Amino acid sequence: MTEQTTIDAETPQPSPPPAPPRFGRAARITTTVAATVALAGVAIGYVQLTSSATTPEAPATAQTVSLAPAPRLLTLTSTGQVTTVGKDNPGGTRAVSKTKCDRIYAAARTVACLYADGILGTVSMRILDADLKERKAIPVSGIPNRVRVSTSGRMVSWTAFVGGDSYATLNFATRTGIYDTKTGTLFKTLETFDVIKDGKPYQSVDVNYWGVTFTDDDNTFYATLYTKGHRYLVQGDFAARTVRTLRDHVECPSLSPDGTRIAFKAPINGDSTKGWRLSVLDLATNKVTRTAETRSVDDQAAWLDNSTLAYVQQHDDGTKDLWTVPSDGSGKPKLLLRNAHSPAALG
Amino acid sequence: MGTRHIRRASMATAAVVTTTAAVAALLTTASTATAATITINPTADTYVQDSTPSTNYGTSSQFTVDNSPVRQSFLKFTVSGLTQAVTSAKLRIRVTAGGNSSNGGTWKSMTDTTWSETGVTWNNKPVIDGATVASLGSVANDQWVEIDVTSAVTGNGTFSFGGTSTSTNGAYYDSRESGADAPQLVITTGTAPSPTPTTSTPPPSGDPVLVGAGDIANCGTAGDEATANLLDGITGTVMAIGDTAYPDGTSSDYTNCYQPSWGRHKARTRPATGNHEYHTTGASGYFNYFGASAGDPTKGYYSFDLGSWHVVALNSNCSIVSCSAGSAQEQWLRGDLAASTKPCTVAYWHHPRYTSGSSHGPNTAVKPLYQALYDNNAEVVVTGHNHNYERFAPMDANGALDNTRGIRQFVAGMGGTSLGGFGTIQPNSQIRNSNTWGVLKLTLHPSSYDWQFVPEAGKTFTDSGTTACH
Numbered sequence: 001m002t003e004q005t006t007i008d009a010e011t012p013q014p015s016p017p018p019a020p021p022r023f024g025r026a027a028r029i030t031t032t033v034a035a036t037v038a039l040a041g042v043a044i045g046y047v048q049l050t051s052s053a054t055t056p057e058a059p060a061t062a063q064t065v066s067l068a069p070a071p072r073l074l075t076l077t078s079t080g081q082v083t084t085v086g087k088d089n090p091g092g093t094r095a096v097s098k099t100k101c102d103r104i105y106a107a108a109r110t111v112a113c114l115y116a117d118g119i120l121g122t123v124s125m126r127i128l129d130a131d132l133k134e135r136k137a138i139p140v141s142g143i144p145n146r147v148r149v150s151t152s153g154r155m156v157s158w159t160a161f162v163g164g165d166s167y168a169t170l171n172f173a174t175r176t177g178i179y180d181t182k183t184g185t186l187f188k189t190l191e192t193f194d195v196i197k198d199g200k201p202y203q204s205v206d207v208n209y210w211g212v213t214f215t216d217d218d219n220t221f222y223a224t225l226y227t228k229g230h231r232y233l234v235q236g237d238f239a240a241r242t243v244r245t246l247r248d249h250v251e252c253p254s255l256s257p258d259g260t261r262i263a264f265k266a267p268i269n270g271d272s273t274k275g276w277r278l279s280v281l282d283l284a285t286n287k288v289t290r291t292a293e294t295r296s297v298d299d300q301a302a303w304l305d306n307s308t309l310a311y312v313q314q315h316d317d318g319t320k321d322l323w324t325v326p327s328d329g330s331g332k333p334k335l336l337l338r339n340a341h342s343p344a345a346l347g
Numbered sequence: 348m349g350t351r352h353i354r355r356a357s358m359a360t361a362a363v364v365t366t367t368a369a370v371a372a373l374l375t376t377a378s379t380a381t382a383a384t385i386t387i388n389p390t391a392d393t394y395v396q397d398s399t400p401s402t403n404y405g406t407s408s409q410f411t412v413d414n415s416p417v418r419q420s421f422l423k424f425t426v427s428g429l430t431q432a433v434t435s436a437k438l439r440i441r442v443t444a445g446g447n448s449s450n451g452g453t454w455k456s457m458t459d460t461t462w463s464e465t466g467v468t469w470n471n472k473p474v475i476d477g478a479t480v481a482s483l484g485s486v487a488n489d490q491w492v493e494i495d496v497t498s499a500v501t502g503n504g505t506f507s508f509g510g511t512s513t514s515t516n517g518a519y520y521d522s523r524e525s526g527a528d529a530p531q532l533v534i535t536t537g538t539a540p541s542p543t544p545t546t547s548t549p550p551p552s553g554d555p556v557l558v559g560a561g562d563i564a565n566c567g568t569a570g571d572e573a574t575a576n577l578l579d580g581i582t583g584t585v586m587a588i589g590d591t592a593y594p595d596g597t598s599s600d601y602t603n604c605y606q607p608s609w610g611r612h613k614a615r616t617r618p619a620t621g622n623h624e625y626h627t628t629g630a631s632g633y634f635n636y637f638g639a640s641a642g643d644p645t646k647g648y649y650s651f652d653l654g655s656w657h658v659v660a661l662n663s664n665c666s667i668v669s670c671s672a673g674s675a676q677e678q679w680l681r682g683d684l685a686a687s688t689k690p691c692t693v694a695y696w697h698h699p700r701y702t703s704g705s706s707h708g709p710n711t712a713v714k715p716l717y718q719a720l721y722d723n724n725a726e727v728v729v730t731g732h733n734h735n736y737e738r739f740a741p742m743d744a745n746g747a748l749d750n751t752r753g754i755r756q757f758v759a760g761m762g763g764t765s766l767g768g769f770g771t772i773q774p775n776s777q778i779r780n781s782n783t784w785g786v787l788k789l790t791l792h793p794s795s796y797d798w799q800f801v802p803e804a805g806k807t808f809t810d811s812g813t814t815a816c817h
Contacts (some may be wrong), residue, residue: 029392063401077470081400095469096400102771118701118773119746121711143708144771161706172706315474316782316808318703319734320770338471 001151043134065097067106068130069347073304074106075340078319082132087304087345092338099132102144105302105344106130108153110181114144114160124171125158127181138186142175146252146300147342150214154182155238157212157221159323168266176209176223180236193236195225196244204228211252211300212236215259222253233281247286251276254309257326260284263291263309263327278311280327288331301325302343312341365573378406379601382434382537388529390505391423391464392522395472405465408525409443412452414740414777415518415748419475419512419519420452421467423460424532428492429503436500438508439482439531442490443741446519450512451483451492452640456499457507472765475509476805486518500534513740513777513812515750550714555581558788558801560762561621561697561731564605570784571763573803575603575608579787581801584653585612586660588731589621589682589697593631596624601636608763616640620647621697621731625667659688659720661729663698665712672715680716684723687767688793691816692725697732699758701742703779704733705770718744721754724817727796733768735781735801738810748775752817757798759787783808 018209022243031219065084072084099103101113103307109127125147127335139243142160149156159176177188187193190209195202208226215221225243233250250273260283265276275296278287292311299311309327312320320341325333356566410420422438455811456477468474476531481494500506521528558581564571578585587609592600601610609616619638623629634644642649647662660679662668668676684692698710699718709730717728721744741753759769761784770783783806790797800810811812 076771077400079771079774083470091466091471094401094468096470100771115769116708118709119711122707123708143705236637314768314781315476316780317474318475318772318781319474338473 007092010197020232032300034314049177050113061094061203063097063130065095065099067128067132067346071086072346073310073337074104074342074344074346075322075337076104076342078339078341080115083340084346085337085345087341088177091133094337099128101126101342103147103158105147105149105193106346107149107151107344110149110153110156111159112147112149114147114158116144123160125156127156127178127179128189136179136181138177138179138188140175140177143176146176146211148211148300149211149344150218150253151216151257152218153219155159155180155214157214158221159210159212161269171346174208174210174251176212177210178221180218180238181217190243192221192241194242195234196226196242198245204274209234211254213253213255213300215255222255224251224253231272233262233264244281247281250281253299254303256303258306260328263303265297266290266300278325280309280329289327291325291327291329291333291334292331293323293325295333298343302345304343304345310336310343310345349755352586382535384533384535385428385696386423386534387426387534389422389523389532390425392421392530393464393467394418394420395467395469396401397469398734399470403465403468405463405467406524407764408522409446409519410522411446411512411517411519412512413515414512414609415515418517419472420472421457421462421475421509421760422510422530423462423464423505424500425505426500426532427503429534429536429779431579433502433534433536434501435496435533436497437531437537438496438531440492440493440494440520440802441528442486443493443519443521443525444488447486447488447513448512448516448518449485449491450514450516451481451486451518451814452484452510452512454481454494454508454510455479456496457509460505460507462507463664466774469676473507473509477509478811479809480508482811483710484612492520496532500532503693506532506742518661519611536726547759552790552792553634554793555656555791556581556788557653557656557658557693557791558583558614558649558786559695559729560759561587561588562590562734562760563587563762564591564600564608564766565764566600566604567593568801570761570765571604571608572782574786575765577610577801577803578612581786581788582772583615584617584658585609585789586695586729587616587618588658588695589663590620590623590731590760590764591618592636593623596628596630596632597627598632598635601632601779605636616634617649617651617658617660619696620662620664622809630664631752632642643737646676646679647717648679650687652687652689653789655690655793656796657684657687657692659692659694661694661696661716662714662715663696663716670713670716672718674715675717680719681723684719684725686743687723691791692723692795692797693727693729693789693791694720694725695729697730699730699732699756700728700732700744701756701773701775702730702737702748702758703737703771703773703776704735704758704760705768706734707732709773715746716753717756724752725754726814726816727755727798728754729759729787731758731762733758734747734760734764735769735770735779736761736783736785736787736808736810737779738777738798740775740777741772741814742775743781746774755814757787761785778810780808782806 082097142162146159232245236243266279268274278297322340459473523529626632735760
């Protein structure tokens with residue numbers, strides 16, 4: 001088997017927003033998840049009953065979590081629950097939803113929840129509203145990895161590691177899609193986009209994309225393009241279905257709110273097997289600044305404001321903590337929130 | 348017991364120093380006249396609960412370890428004023444009047460001592476990341492449980508301990524808010540440790556051992572040498588659970604990478620195939636190397652018996668050798684299990700039905716094999732594929748917790764190649780590690796099994812326990 005670059009390409013299917021409810025596969029998934037949650041609730045109730053003689057504490061009620069614009073910080077727990085805390089008081093009360101995602105991002109009431117159901121073996125790009133109700137579900141192949149929403153809430157992108165492709169090669173393959181919630185245009189892979197590399201048209205079967213970040217015009221985006229051992233920062237034009245390479249050794253770009261800088265993972269000595277330094281590229285000057293975080297960072301960092309980056313660090317037992325570091329190379333990393341990853345500032 | 352006579356500090360941070368003479372009878376160590384003993388109460392003790400993730404229980408008069416709901420406990424002691432080396436440190440916790448359990452919990456030291464008693468909740472709980480100091484069995488109502496923490500309490504400083512349980516039968520202990528029965532840290536200083544009665548380790552049972560891991564020999568890492576060294580000290584049958592020789596399972600990969608390490612245990616190895624074996628057509632490098640012990644090369648699945656146990660090795664490369672319901676492999680498995688007269692069953696294959704690993708998701712193709720084993724009351728499945736270690740609670744084939752008939756599945760992909768981390772922690776995952784090469788040792792008793800993660804030299808992560816056969 002060789003890697004297939006076009007297998008998941010979909011013909012764009014314009015449809016008015018919001019997308020109408022979908023039946024069939026997506027609907028069945030939702031139903032099954034609801035049934036599983038209900039069963040889990042029954043099981044927990046039973047166990048609490050049996051041990052109630054020694055545990056006076058009342059069980060928690062389901063918490064309502066809103067992802068509407070507000071000075072709150074959205075994160076997932078290590079087990080995937082959607083949560084929010086006050087942006088200025090992350091140590092305060094944390095609202096925890098029953099909704100689970102493997103990776104999440106939200107902006108302007110559009111929530112992108114990339115979710116793998118380990119029992120059913122399905123993965124979907126769930127697009128939710130601010131109250132976590134599903135607006136659309138796009139079937140995805142692979143292991144959830146990155147997700148991003150444009151500032152206006154219109155554009156959604158996701159990246160998954162494609163399982164099975166590693167069968168033919170030691171290298172992992174990724175697949176990145178973009179969905180336009182306004183027009184309904186869906187590309188399940190960018191691998192059909194035309195590539196301009198070093199000013200010339202370029203084609204190669206080994207092209208992979210990951211880590212899209214959108215600009216405020218809801219058309220221009222940045223991403224990482226892999227080919228022949230290089231990991232290029234590319235600038236894409238969604239309407240024109242093109243990308244062009246800008247520079248090598250840039251992974252998982254994340255555009256600052258003011259649009260002037262890109263935070264990214266810089267492979268240590270150009271070798272990603274040695275890990276990554278969280279760095280910032282100034283788009284006007286092309287100057288790269290290393291942040292004060294000296295540990296390897298394997299994340300698409302999120303900007304909490306124009307000077308603060310948030311990213312995950314993982315413990316040996318797989319639990320994750322959210323850290324911040326100034327984007328200008330000053331200061332030092334600070335632990336923001338335990339048992340948290342996949343951050344997004346909601347306002 | 349004379350333990351009630353140990354004097355307690357009345358203030359959390361105070362320490363009461365007594366002479367050896369006053370407490371010698373209470374200690375298991377024989378001490379010289381220069382020894383001193385102090386008893387300290389915690390500066391903080393509390394627990395957290397997964398079903399109430401935002402709730403803090405810092406003022407509760409008890410703390411608890413449980414697996415349904417999941418409850419974890421945290422204790423913190425501040426040691427000061429010591430002028431001599433610590434020769435013994437004992438953590439003592441008292442079971443409440445109704446808090447008995449068949450499982451007193453697993454207790455570990457913790458590097459995080461910054462958590463606060465009235466601030467910690469499930470959502471912000473510190474990580475219980477240190478060495479295991481005790482894996483408690485049954486604890487009785489009102490029992491004082493004593494845990495040797497000499498390895499963790501090295502002198503003046505702040506020390507945290509965390510407790511968890513794999514049992515849905517929770518254990519409850521009196522917290523410092525309970526008053527007289529508050530937890531204690533009993534520290535003896537000033538003498539060389541005299542021979543102490545060590546906690547009784549069960550004598551070797553002589554029962555069969557099945558030991559191994561997946562994701563093993565990579566010429567580019569030292570991990571397979573480290574795990575082969577562990578096998579040198581462990582007798583029994585070796586399970587090599589796929590991805591045995593990187594990168595492609597070729598003859599030269601076996602000659603150059605596998606043979607110099609795990610190869611010295613080949614005569615007692617019963618392997619299973621992984622995906623890397625099939626980088627070479629028909630996994631011919633693998634079948635040629637292992638010969639008859641790997642079974643029929645067109646199948647790659649087989650079974651054998653060890654003591655009271657039936658052992659099944661399966662081929663989870665389901666796109667090559669089908670795992671579907673009704674497939675030759677699944678039908679063979681059902682027939683093989685039905686024909687077995689052994690009371691207990693363990694199976695191993697490469698691709699995990701359940702995993703939190705970040706590189707490969709849970710595998711649904713192997714579900715019919717898991718279902719066949721579940722239908723036939725099997726106890727354990729060991730897998731690999733993700734390069735880390737993970738233990739799950741017993742589950743059915745659809746991911747539901749099932750403490751009656753469920754199968755406990757391990758991911759044991761820490762056999763030697765480069766280790767990998769975790770994505771979202773999946774339901775019923777009980778313990779995980781991504782920084783230690785090691786082997787999983789299963790001791791197969793007549794009606795139960797012990798599991799033990801044996802870490803590479805120089806590492807401290809471990810995991811062990813016992814479960815009865817169905």
